[in-house]
Amino acid sequence: MKFALAGNPNSGKTTLFNALTGSNAHVGNWPGVTVDKKEGIYKKLPEKVEILDLPGVYSMSPYTPEEVIARNVVLDQSTDAIINIVDATNLERNLYLTTQLLELDKPIVVALNMIDVVDKEGYKIDILELEKALGVPVVSVSALKGKGIKELMERAYSKAKEKREGYSPLAESVLGNLLKLTTEMYKIKGVSNPVFKAVKLIDGDALEIAENPDLEKELDKYKAQFDVSNYDGDYGAAIADIRYKHIVSNYSIYLYRVKSYTSKSEKIDRVLTHKFWGIPIFLAIMLFVFHITFGSDFLYLSLIIPEGSFNIELIGKDMIASPGTILQSGVEYLTDLVLGGVYAKMPEGAWYTGLIADGLLSGVFAVLSFVPQILLLFLFLSILEDSGYMARVAFIMDRAFKRFGLSGRALMPLLMCFGCAVPGILGTRTLGTDAERRRTIYLTPFFSCGAKLPIWAAFAGVFSAKYMNLSAEVIVFTIYIIGIVIAILAAILLKKTIIKGEPQTFIMELPSYHIPQIKGLLIHLWEKLKHYVTRAATVIAGAVVVLWFFSSFNFRFEYTGDSANSILGTISRWVSFAFIPVGWGMGENGWRFLVAAITGIVAKEMVVATLGTLSGMSGIDNGAFSALLLSVGGTLGGLDVSVPAMFSFLAFNLLSIPCASAVAAARSELLLGDKKVGRKYFYGAILFWIATAYSVSLIIFWFGTLAVFSPWIAAIVGALIAIGVVIVVTIKSKKLKVIEKGIENETN
Amino acid sequence: MEKSLKFFEPGESGIVKHVVGEGPIKRRLFDMGVTPGVEIVMKKLAPLGDPMEISLRGYELTLRKTEAEHIVMYVEDLHYRGEGRNRRGRRTQPVSEIKEQPIIASKSGEKVINEDLYCRVGRRGHHKGHRFGRGRNKS
Incomplete structure (x- = not known):
């Protein structure tokens, strides 16, 4: 049954x-x-x-x-x-x-x-x-x-086990006879659920008309005899109205008001969707979520814990790491133990040691170590969703997103991407339309995730030490801003070009707040964990092995164990010329940066690790490593262009193809639905990411070079562009205001 | 007086006259209970000025102003004086043009056939004992 x-x-x-x-x-x-x-x-x-x-x-x-x-x-x-x-x-x-x-x-x-x-x-x-x-x-x-x-x-x-016959409130309305006639037509045709289908046909329901076009023609003849002028001849309006009137007069009279009451939701909403406090409270909640997931100093307890009171591994020295960080270090600790054991058991330098330890295990473990944080972010996402707050977030932020062809609902998944793109991409499920979902997935890499931070940190550290006027925070902050600006521009571009989609509607219930149910949350989380781990074991493991093969074998298929002479290294040397226009492909080290960017596709932490290996010394804290980083771009016509080249390289890593886990997540989400169309959008996404990364790096490098050559010219060019943008925007919004005024006058 | 829901201010309420427009937006509004005769209270605007939160049939709904534009409402016209122009020079509409007597459907299910529409609706708190009450507005 x-x-x-x-x-x-x-x-x-x-x-x-x-x-x-x-x-x-x-x-x-x-x-x-x-x-x-x-x-x-x-x-x-x-x-x-x-x-x-x-x-x-x-x-x-x-x-x-x-x-x-x-x-x-x-x-x-x-x-x-x-x-x-x-x-x-x-x-x-x-x-x-x-x-x-x-x-x-x-x-x-x-x-x-x-x-x-x-x-x-x-x-x-x-x-x-x-x-x-x-x-x-x-x-x-x-x-x-x-x-x-x-x-x-x-x-x-x-x-x-009993039989029941359908009943429609239409039977007692002005449309009663029409319904009777239509139902008879269906009964004669021998269709099951005749009443339901008859009502849908009267309603002008597209699916029903497609199924029974013959009956529709017949119905049109009858329709002329009935007067629905109260509803401007709109049967859909008439039916909806009849239903609600029927409910009010026959069913909801059995709901009695006993005492007056202001609902809790209304009280909560007075604060959470407040005119001034709504947005700050939302930002505070998000900061708190990120603090719990990624913070190294939980609740800033280090301020009150006296110095030298404790130093516990995994938890911290004189401070307590946030739960997410503790879990992450815990997993890392375990995987390191396993990896150490494997290294001890296997002969050094053998190809199979490389495959299992350097390739498979290291790659998969790098991805697995993020699982606790991804799950934690996902847990918060689900709590906010289940409690009803997510609908409020969409409500308070929708205006800011409307212009970019997104609704307020896209905000939460995109914010999650600052932590990790995987829960962000999986969170796009809740979005209204396929077009909005696709657009949002396309934007996810532009929000700098936690795993990309080590790249920014490494470059920012080295460059701020050499160029005194360039502080590390400014470099990192600039990268985040570049990401957000590009995301906004890309959203507008996508809306107007590849992913147009139907006009957005935003008619959404604001459900009552309630406490999320733990059982449901755990079931949900368990499903996500299963999903994620299976993927790490299949798609990601596969990608890791392929990449390992290309970076440790040369063209004669001899094991080199050194990425410089490997297939990947050789190819990178050949094709690094393609990255000369963006700056960081120039110079004798250009190919090294390319190799690093490619390995970043497995996991973004690998970028720094690869650069460390390619600097000739293993380990990162040495002169060779910083010398390699500083050599990015080299000189152009006697000018030192390493700073613009660095920004170009960072922007490229930020905007291009995200890590394997995110790509796998994007693939599974984009392929849902029509597989053929989905595949098209998935390959489209890969191309879009590469193209965006390349063109933005190009602009950054050449504009930066102009600034190095003459800051004045660069400032003037920049100002002119800014003024142009402002003029265009004001003219557009003025036009809109005039139109709005016109409508207002008319209705009054 | 007729007024689009789009121009409602927080706290203002009215009764739906009809929903204009075509296709999915209209259908969605009907499905959510925005049908002729239902009372809507405009509760607030989002911090950035759009969308708006409204309350109807005992629950809260949010919609953008562009969608609210489709909803034509009856509201109390404090200066109603029959057909012609009111004190402020705005056009007014005679009662006979209103085809259907709206029904106020409250959550308790009580059904009020609204004989004095112009006194019942309007800004919240205004309608009871207001100086432009029953006698004056009813023609």
Whole structure:
């Protein structure tokens, strides 16, 4: 037997699903779309019942992929009954979906959730009367506490064996006769669920018309006889209105107000979406999340801990590292132990030692050491999502994103990318449209992640020591700013060119705040961990081995163990000329920087490690290493262009292809849905990243060189460009204001 | 008086007259319960001036001003004097043009057929015992 679980988003559907199926749930994806498909089994009935969790929808109209899926499942013959979860605190709007489900010829049971909250808010629901009015069983449940679930399933089970005929509120309205006629047409044709389908056809539903074009023609004849002038002849408007009016006069009268109450959500929102405090509070929350995940001095306790009080490995000297950092060092400690053991057991210099220890294990471990922090970031992302705060973030920040063709919902995943691009990319699932999702994924590498920081730090340290007027913070800060500016420009460019997409809408429910459910969070996190580790073991391990092969074998396929003479080193020498225009490909060390940038594709920490190896000495803290870094770019026409070349190299590493884990994540997210189209977008992304990195590095290098040659000319050119941009922007916004004024005058 | 939801100020409320426009936006608004006759309270604007948060049918919804533009509302016109122009020189509309008597659907489910539309709606806190109450506005 098979039950489908249907309901609005935020109605507690996932919680109920978890309570019904426990840990045996299976999560996949609906073929063709990026929507989670969840299946599980309920075992406490005489017969095993398969539970299918439908995506949360507000309606059965065919406008979003979620709605189409939900509709196909409820119409499917193999679905024996539908459990409709209804959020009692939001009865009217939730029952709107119920009125559509009731039109099906299928047994339906309504699970009235969150009844305890309704009590608290000073309302009372007469469940027996509601059941009578709806004509289907209504069971009060608490998905969170697992109350009422047994009764719900028992009633659903007994009802599933009975037959039910669809009922539509349209029957009692001005459209009643039209519905009767249309239903008859379907019955004659022998289609199942005639009432549901008839209503959809009257509604002008595109899917239904495509399925039954003959009936539509016939219906048009009837339609002329009915007067819907109240709705400007719009049947969609008429039907929605009839549904809501029916709900208000027949169902929601059983909701009584007992005492007045200001909801907690409203009180919380007074602070969290406050005109002035909303944005600062949001930034503070984000800083705190990053501090817990990446901070080395938790809560700045080093300020109060006296010097010399303790020095514990993994935790810190006179300070306590943040939980994320402790976990990360813990994993690193373990992997180092393993790696040390492997090195001790294997002969030095043999090719297989190189493959297993230097290649496979080092590469995979470098990626694995980030797992705790990625998961922690993901945990926070889920908590913020589940609590309802994420919707508020989208609300307060949407205006800033609208111009770039994104909505406020894209902000959170993008911010996560400052920590790690992987949770950021996986977090794009929640975005509204495919176009927005793709655009956001394209932008993710531009937000400098934690693993790229060592690159900036190494260069900033060496360069600030040589060029006294260039402080390390300024270099690092500049890189972050370059990333953000490029992300903004790229978003606009993408919107206008490759990923146009449908016009953005931002009509979103602001759900009530509630405390996230730990069980659900853990299930979610466990799925992500599985996903991530499998990928590290497959895709990333594969990439690591390939890269190891190219960097340790020469063209005669002899093991060299030294990347300078390897295939990668030789090829880099040949093609480094392509990077002469961007500056850092120049000079005798140009190819070394290229090798470093390429190894960065495995994991960005490898860039510095590779440069260390290529400087001739292993280990980083030596003169040869800083000499190599300082030699970037060399001289051009007698000018020392190493500073612009350095910025160019850093920008290239920031903007080009991210690490293997991020690429794998981007691939799996972009390939969801239509595989063919997805693949196109994935290769598009790779090209886009390389092209962006190259052109930005080019501009930085040549503008920088101009500045070295003559700061005055550079300043004038820069100022002219800035003025041009400001003029264009002001003219545009003035035009908009004039248009807005015009509209205002007209409506008044 | 008719007024687009877009121009509502925080705290202002009104009743939906109709939703204009085509396709998905309109459909989505209907599905979210923005149907003729429902009362909407404009709660606040986001810190950057857009989108807005509104409250209807006992829940909160956010939408951009460009979407709010599709929603035409009835609001109280304090200076209503029949067809012609009011004190401020704005055009006014006779009651007969309003085809349907709006229904105020409250969360408690009480259904109020609204005989004195112009007194019920308007800025929150204004409507009860306001000096331009019933007698004056009803023609």
